[in-house]
Amino acid sequence: MLSPYIPIAIFVxxxxxxxxxxxxxxxxxxxxxxxxVKLEPYECGIEPxxxxxxxxxxxxxxxxxxxxxxxxxxxxxxxxxxxxxxxLLFGLIEMLVFIFILVVGYYYAWQKGALEWV
Amino acid sequence: xxxxxxxxxxxxxxxxxxxxSSAAVMVYVERKVAALLQQRLGPYLVGPKGLxxxxxxxxxxxxxxxxxxxxxxxxxxxxxxxISATAAFAAFAVVPFGAETTFFxxxxxxxxxxxxxxxxxxLVIFAIASMSVYGIVxxxxxxxxxxxxxxxxxxxxxxxxxxxxYGLALATVLLVGNSxxxxxLVNRQAGTWLGFIPRWFIFVQPLGFxxxxxxxxxxxxxxxxxxxxxxQELVAGYHTEYSSMSFAMFFLAEYINMVTVSAVATDxxxxxxxxxxxxxxxxxxxxxxKVAALLxxxxxMRWTLPRYRYDQLMAFGWKVLLPLAVINLLVTAxxxxxxxx
Numbered sequence: 047m048l049s050p051y052i053p054i055a056i057f058v059x060x061x062x063x064x065x066x067x068x069x070x071x072x073x074x075x076x077x078x079x080x081x082x083v084k085l086e087p088y089e090c091g092i093e094p095x096x097x098x099x100x101x102x103x104x105x106x107x108x109x110x111x112x113x114x115x116x117x118x119x120x121x122x123x124x125x126x127x128x129x130x131x132x133x134l135l136f137g138l139i140e141m142l143v144f145i146f147i148l149v150v151g152y153y154y155a156w157q158k159g160a161l162e163w164v
Numbered sequence: 165x166x167x168x169x170x171x172x173x174x175x176x177x178x179x180x181x182x183x184x185s186s187a188a189v190m191v192y193v194e195r196k197v198a199a200l201l202q203q204r205l206g207p208y209l210v211g212p213k214g215l216x217x218x219x220x221x222x223x224x225x226x227x228x229x230x231x232x233x234x235x236x237x238x239x240x241x242x243x244x245x246x247i248s249a250t251a252a253f254a255a256f257a258v259v260p261f262g263a264e265t266t267f268f269x270x271x272x273x274x275x276x277x278x279x280x281x282x283x284x285x286x287l288v289i290f291a292i293a294s295m296s297v298y299g300i301v302x303x304x305x306x307x308x309x310x311x312x313x314x315x316x317x318x319x320x321x322x323x324x325x326x327x328x329x330y331g332l333a334l335a336t337v338l339l340v341g342n343s344x345x346x347x348x349l350v351n352r353q354a355g356t357w358l359g360f361i362p363r364w365f366i367f368v369q370p371l372g373f374x375x376x377x378x379x380x381x382x383x384x385x386x387x388x389x390x391x392x393x394x395x396q397e398l399v400a401g402y403h404t405e406y407s408s409m410s411f412a413m414f415f416l417a418e419y420i421n422m423v424t425v426s427a428v429a430t431d432x433x434x435x436x437x438x439x440x441x442x443x444x445x446x447x448x449x450x451x452x453x454k455v456a457a458l459l460x461x462x463x464x465m466r467w468t469l470p471r472y473r474y475d476q477l478m479a480f481g482w483k484v485l486l487p488l489a490v491i492n493l494l495v496t497a498x499x500x501x502x503x504x505x
Binding site (some may be wrong): 050051052054057061062065066067068071072073075076077080082085086087088089090094095099100102105106109110112117120123126127128129131134141145151156163 | 186234281
């Protein structure tokens with residue numbers, strides 16, 4: 047019996063191969079008549095003055111940090127949910143304590159305005 | 165090659181081709197349904213009733229010039245559409261779409277109708293679905309265009325915000341089903357209550373289904389959460405600078421992600437291939453009907469609801485959907501404990 051993960055690997059290889067093949071194949075077909083203006087980034091017809099690698103809103107970092115915190119908790123709930131039929135009341139109380147600690151952090155973040163968008 | 169291995173390879177290629185054609189069908193359906201809802205005709209010139217329109221689109225895109233801004237990061241710019249498409253395809257690999265079958269007695273052993281039978285399928289889907297954000301963020305950043313950058317940032321913030329509720333909705337199903345294998349979860353939904361209500365998890369978990377679908381629509385960047393594109397403000401968001409086939413790759417990825425979200429929803433909430441009237445060996449017909457209904461729902465939503473404002477989207481995700489998902493999880497746990505669902 048094959049390892050169940052090998053078909054996934056085959057599938058990924060097929061998908062990547064398909065993407066590469068279509069990109070290369072279309073590369074053989076289409077015309078290439080480039081000039082300077084054509085290779086500028088799109089900016090509503092105005093000449094771009096600055097590079098796009100500029101500063102941007104701090105909010106995106108905040109969201110990413112909150113995500114890292116809460117996503118780890120989500121992953122922790124997966125094994126708990128699967129064996130909940132064996133943990134029963136003990137498991138429920140454990141999870142209530144765990145989520146209570148989480149809610150304290152969540153409430154703090156909310157009050158600090160981390161969840162507000164501007 | 166042994167017949168079993170041959171069947172596995174054939175099944176893998178079959179699923180791949182079906183996914184590709186499902187994207188083509190969705191392009192057609194989307195345009196036809198949009199036309200229907202707006203009292204237009206939609207595509208009707210290419211082929212009978214416009215059925216060949218998706219093929220015409222692909223051929224047209226193939227002959228289009230491929231542009232890459234001079235200031236773009238060449239490697240990442242080329243890599244991003246490939247990552248997007250691969251992640252979209254890979255997620256479907258663990259989704260079962262029919263009961264075990266011997267293909268009408270052709271094989272000695274029974275094979276499952278899925279590419280890979282993994283016992284932690286839910287985790288694999290969750291992991292690969294998170295991968296798709298890389299394609300978008302790299303596309304947005306590498307193009308070195310302001311619209312792309314904003315679209316990519318917005319999109320990644322949106323996707324990671326809704327991933328929490330998505331994950332919690334999945335965890336709630338695991339509470340009821342006690343397994344990480346999609347095949348097991350589907351088989352828990354066989355049979356009926358009181359003789360006529362199917363034992364689907366949607367009847368135990370209506371709120372879970374709502375949270376899953378909302379987060380799923382946001383994850384796939386579809387209206388009313390289609391901020392990465394948001395034509396009126398961002399031109400085309402993260403794929404502003406893409407053209408020709410690399411643009412088509414993003415399009416393909418979006419449609420295949422929709423199919424995957426619908427297929428997983430069918431397996432988790434709508435009883436997978438179980439349904440009345442048809443025998444178990446023809447269960448895949450039920451599966452197709454359910455997935456098609458969910459996909460129609462997707463398109464229907466897109467052409468009915470206007471887009472939210474970005475701050476509304478983030479507020480909804482963090483302040484409404486996330487607490488709702490946590491409460492739903494705890495209530496379900498208590499329900500499992502006291503009523504033994």
